Structures are given as structure tokens and as C-alpha cells.
Amino acid sequence: MTLFRGTARLLVTTVLAVPLAVSGSTAEADPRPNIVMILADDLDERATPYWESMPKTKALLQDSGLTFTDSFATTPICCAARASILTGQYGHNTQVLTNEGDQGGFAAFVANNGDNESRTFVKHLHDSGYRTGMAGKYLNGLEDHPHHIPPGWDDWNAGVTKSLYTGYNYTLNENGTLVEYGSGPGDYQVDVIADKSVKFIEESAATDRPFFWYAASTAPHSPMSAPPRYAGTRFGAAPHPKNFQEQDVSDKPTWLRQSAKARSATVALTNDWDHHNRMGSLLALDDMVADIVRTLKETGEYDNTYLVFASDNGYNMGAHRLFQKMAPYEESIRVPLVIAGPGVRHGTSRAMVTSIDYAPTFLELAGLPVPADMDGASMTPLFGGGIPQGWRTDFFGQYGGSGLDGRDGIFQEYTTGDRKELYVIDLPSWSSLRTERYTYTRWYDLERAAGEREYELYDLTTDPYQLDNLLATESGRQKYAEVVARLDRRLNELSGCKGIACRKA
Ligand SMILES: [Ca+2]
Ligand SMILES: [Ca+2]
Incomplete structure (x- = not known):
């Protein structure tokens, strides 16, 4: 099946290069902290019992760090x-709303927003003296530009073939050289990224520079399974939460x-098969985290390093009959x-944090100014465990499907291989306001005129599994008219926000 590719819209924008404060080279070591971000791919918070496959990570990170129980992807x-993680900007500002x-995709990331690559937190860290590196998945669509290395990266090991997702027979661009990996046990993707992580930390520790490392394996993204050493591990059937295969979907769009x-x-x-593979590849991710922490300790860098374990987006394990995200x-x-x-309290935080908060957080940890056009907020005020006054109580979510032939609910990708039936259906576009109490969603935002859109409202205090759309009936629409009017105003406000306006209540 030929994938749909829209005509790339080139935005001709003049970008002024504004150099950030850079400390001059001195003989003294730069005392700023290291940052290591371990990003899982498609790891959901709710259905997958991921700590069962990640006991080492639980012991090394969760048992000493701060767990955010209300962390969200703004464009899942x-x-x-x-794109939002790297820039600290909402999707309507990165102009990257899908793959x-x-x-959507790498080409849009470069073409839109005056070149998003010129404004990543990584580039800012690099330009201020950090040694920066990554291994694994950068952005979907990099496959079409395998030789590309974005500005701001000192050690670049990005996957440039779609086979990266299988764990084998993929190619990495290793600082300009395309290196092919095979199908042997030593080629397993997560382990290769673990080795790159160890090497980068050891090399960086030998310099006077602080470092940022981005360990971006595709675990537990389908279809990668467990590494050979865990091939015999068995997991139970996938959990079935209350909204698994939701019986009555008459309230849905x-x-x-x-x-x-x-x-x-x-x-x-596919669900049990998917669950088995996901839990299996997480075992390898767990080993990678252990390797990273061990290397930080061995090199004496651990006490001056922030470790971040997160995922780009969640995942549906059959909730509302959905797969994918x-x-x-x-x-x-x-x-x-x-x-x-350093200084991060052990415990849990209920502060609402999102994809756009990483970039400002990392800049602040590095003592750098947060650019005025970053939409997110630094999470450092949350590290003590409290929630400062004025912290956000809602955020804006959005998605813009690429579409095919103007139809809704289209095929976006077709995966062949040992599961020929596995396919991905794109979703129509949506905008959503997630408050502490409600989820309010406006469907078909891009496809339809205002009067023809569809709406959902869930009261999460009484319906956490989102089984009963309060706007599915005329009486519901009347009962919640005032709530909807308020949420709609706020949704409109955030849908065009930039910078600090995105953080104001
Ligand atoms: Ca993902
Ligand atoms: Ca229902």
C-alpha cells in the first residue's frame, strides 16, 4: 500500500539566530548537572503493568525519585x-500534529515553524557547552533522509530504517556513517542502544563538560519482542480494564x-500478542536503565545527574475497542x-505535567533562559514534592490526521510480516481540553465546519474509564450546556496560545 504523503508546505520564515549566553572556555570543569532522558515508545500508564517487567528501573529510579501520576502527551x-518534547511547544506551534x-513527520518538523530543529532544547544545551548525544528513534520519516544530522548533537546514532521497530536488521546513522545491524543476538536494538549509552557516558565523564544523553529505544512499541536471553519468559494475558472492548459505543463519535x-x-x-511483546521488550529496557545507572555510578557522575524516565505517548490495549494511540x-x-x-524528593506528585514541559525543565537545570516562545513550564518547582500556586490545572490536546482521499478513519499504514492482519487506522482530527475533572473533546476540527463537529464530555470523577459521553443525548447537552460553554472558551483560548499565554490559567 502506498502511503499518503501530503505536499510539504514550505514556510519561508526568517529566523534570527540569537546566541544564548555561553561561558567562555576556561580550565575549570563546568559544574552544571548531567541529564539523561530515557524515553520509552508507546508505553501507556494505565493498562500495561510495566513495573513488573522493569523491577530494576523501579528500584533504581522510582524508589528514590519523584513519580508524576498525572503526566500527559499533548499530541499522543x-x-x-x-516534536513537542524537543521544542517545548504545543503541536499548533511546532505545526507537527501527526506522523x-x-x-507530520520529520520533513514537517524541519519545514514548519521556521525549522523546529533550530529551536530544540538540545541545541540550546549544546550551544551552552553541554556534550549531547542520542541513540535510537528520532522522528518518523527520518528514513527518507538517512544522512541528516540535526544541529546541536555531538554524538548521533539515529535509526534510519523502519525495521528499527522490529529490533533487528536496521541501520543507524552513527555520526555520518550508515551502520547496518543484522539479526544476531548482539544486534538487538535495545541492547545496542544500551551499549551506546554506556560508551557516551564514559566518554563524557572523561571531559570537563556536562552532558545530555537521550536513550530513545523503541521499546515497547510493536512489534519488537523480548531479546533472546528472555525469549522464554511468559506473561499472562493482557489486563482487561473496565473500558476494554467497551460494550456500548453508541455515545462515541x-x-x-x-x-x-x-x-x-x-x-x-492482536492484544495478547502485543502485550507479550511489549512486556518482553520492556525487560531489555529495564536492563538498559540498569546499565546507565551503573555507568553513572562507576564514572562518579551519578550524584550530579538528573534521570528522566518517560514515554512519548500512551497506548490503547483495547480500551474503547481501540488499539494504537x-x-x-x-x-x-x-x-x-x-x-x-539532586534535590528531587522521593514520592509522588499529582501536578499536571505534559510533553511541552521537558524542554524548559532541562534548560532551567542547565541554568539557561527559557525562550519566550516555549509553551511549557519548567517542572523544577515541583521537584520538592509540592505544587506551587498558579501551576496549570488544564492543558490542550490536539491531533491532526494526515488523511487519505478526504475520508475519516482511513488506513494510514499497513504492516506486513508475520501478522498480515495488523493494520493501523488513522483517526479524524480533534482538539481536547483536559482539566482535573473533565475531558472535553471536539472531533473533526480540521475536516468539518463548526456546526458539523461532534463532541465528547467525560466527568472523570464519576467516570474515570470514559464510558459515558455526557453529550451523547439532548438532555445531557442541556444539562451540561454551561460547563461546555466554559470549557469551549478555554479550549479556544489554548488552541491559539503561544509562550506564557499557554501557561496562564
Ligand atoms: Ca510512540
Ligand atoms: Ca459507552
Whole structure:
């Protein structure tokens, strides 16, 4: 199947290069802290019992660090979520809202927003003296530009073939050289990234520079399974939360009602297999975290390092009959987050934090100014365990499917291989306001005129599994008219926000 590719829209924008304060080279070591970000891919917070596969990470990070119980992806699909993580900006500002087309993928990341690559936190860290490096997944669509190395990276080891997701027979761009990996046990992707992590930390420790390392394996993204050393490990069937294969979807938007039967069949076919693979590849991710922490300790860097364990987006393990992600339901938007490091309290934080907060957090940890056009907020005021006054109590979520032939609920990708039936259906576009109490979603934002859109409202205090859309009936719409008017105003406010306006209540 030929993938749809929109005509890339080139935005001709003049970008002024504003150099940040750079300390002159001195003989003294730069005392700023190291930052290591371990980003899982498609790891959901709700259905997957990930700590069962990650006991070492639990002991090394969660048992000493701060766990954020309300951490969210603002645009819950790989490329768009990573674009927001790297820039600290919402999707309407990065203009990356999905994985394909003129508002999705690597090409859009470079073409839009006056070149997002010129404004990543990594570039700022690098330009201020940090040694920066990564291994694994950068952005979907990099496959079409395998020789590309973005500005601001000192050690670049990005996957440039889609086979990266299988764990074998992939190619990495290793600082300009395309290196092919095979199908042997030593080629398993997560382990290769673990080795790169160890090497980078050891090399960086030998310099006077602080470092940032981005360990971006695709675990537990489908279809990678456990590494050979854990091939015999068995996991139970996938958990079935209350909204698994939701029985009555008459309250759901048109696309879900219309595709419910096919989606249910796919969930029934793939869910346990997917769960088994996910839990298996997490075992390797767990080993990688242990390798990273051990190396930090061996090199004497541990006490001056912030460790961040997160995921780009969540995942539906059959919730509402859905697989994959992209949807504005809790399973897609909730992501795990644990931060450990100097001055970070052990415990849990209920502060609402999102994809756009990493960039300002890392800049602040590095003592750098946060650019005025970053939409997120530094999480450092949360590290003590409290929630400062004025911290956000809502955020804006959004998705812009690339579409095919103008139809809703289209095929976006087709995966062949040993599971020929596995396919991915794109979703229509949506905008959503997630408050502490409500999820309010406006469907078909890009496809339809205002009067023809569809709406969902869930009261999470009484319906945490989002089984009963309060706007599905006329009486419901009347009863919640005032609530909707308020949420709609706020949604409109945030849908065009930039910089500090995105953080104001
Ligand atoms: Ca992902
Ligand atoms: Ca229902």
C-alpha cells in the first residue's frame, strides 16, 4: 500500500539566530548537572503493568525519585509528541500534529515553524557547552533522509530504517556513517542502544563538560519482542480494564461507531500478542536503565545527574475497542514519568505535567533562559514534592490526521510480516481540553465546519474509564450546556496560545 504523503508546505520564515549566553572556555570543569532522558515508545500508564517487567528501573529510579501520576502527551502520536518534547511547544506551534503529510513527520518538523530543529532544547544545551548525544528513534520519516544530522548533537546514532521497530536488521546513522545491524543476538536494538549509552557516558565523564544523553529505544512499541536471553519468559494475558472492548459505543463519535466491529476484531486478534511483546521488550529496557545507572555510578557522575524516565505517548490495549494511540482518551494521553536527581524528593506528585514541559525543565537545570516562545513550564518547582500556586490545572490536546482521499478513519499504514492482519487506522482530527475533572473533546476540527463537529464530555470523577459521553443525548447537552460553554472558551483560548499565554490559567 502506498502511503499518503501530503505536499510539504514550505514556510519561508526568517529566523534570527540569537546566541544564548555561553561561558567562555576556561580550565575549570563546568559544574552544571548531567541529564539523561530515557524515553520509552508507546508505553501507556494505565493498562500495561510495566513495573513488573522493569523491577530494576523501579528500584533504581522510582524508589528514590519523584513519580508524576498525572503526566500527559499533548499530541499522543510518536513524531508529534517528540516534536513537542524537543521544542517545548504545543503541536499548533511546532505545526507537527501527526506522523505524515504536511503537518507530520520529520520533513514537517524541519519545514514548519521556521525549522523546529533550530529551536530544540538540545541545541540550546549544546550551544551552552553541554556534550549531547542520542541513540535510537528520532522522528518518523527520518528514513527518507538517512544522512541528516540535526544541529546541536555531538554524538548521533539515529535509526534510519523502519525495521528499527522490529529490533533487528536496521541501520543507524552513527555520526555520518550508515551502520547496518543484522539479526544476531548482539544486534538487538535495545541492547545496542544500551551499549551506546554506556560508551557516551564514559566518554563524557572523561571531559570537563556536562552532558545530555537521550536513550530513545523503541521499546515497547510493536512489534519488537523480548531479546533472546528472555525469549522464554511468559506473561499472562493482557489486563482487561473496565473500558476494554467497551460494550456500548453508541455515545462515541461517528468514526468509532462505524469502525467498532473491525476494531474489536483487531483487538481480539492482536492484544495478547502485543502485550507479550511489549512486556518482553520492556525487560531489555529495564536492563538498559540498569546499565546507565551503573555507568553513572562507576564514572562518579551519578550524584550530579538528573534521570528522566518517560514515554512519548500512551497506548490503547483495547480500551474503547481501540488499539494504537492518537485518541484523546486517558490510555493514549497518559504517560509514565519518573524523575530522579539532586534535590528531587522521593514520592509522588499529582501536578499536571505534559510533553511541552521537558524542554524548559532541562534548560532551567542547565541554568539557561527559557525562550519566550516555549509553551511549557519548567517542572523544577515541583521537584520538592509540592505544587506551587498558579501551576496549570488544564492543558490542550490536539491531533491532526494526515488523511487519505478526504475520508475519516482511513488506513494510514499497513504492516506486513508475520501478522498480515495488523493494520493501523488513522483517526479524524480533534482538539481536547483536559482539566482535573473533565475531558472535553471536539472531533473533526480540521475536516468539518463548526456546526458539523461532534463532541465528547467525560466527568472523570464519576467516570474515570470514559464510558459515558455526557453529550451523547439532548438532555445531557442541556444539562451540561454551561460547563461546555466554559470549557469551549478555554479550549479556544489554548488552541491559539503561544509562550506564557499557554501557561496562564
Ligand atoms: Ca510512540
Ligand atoms: Ca459507552
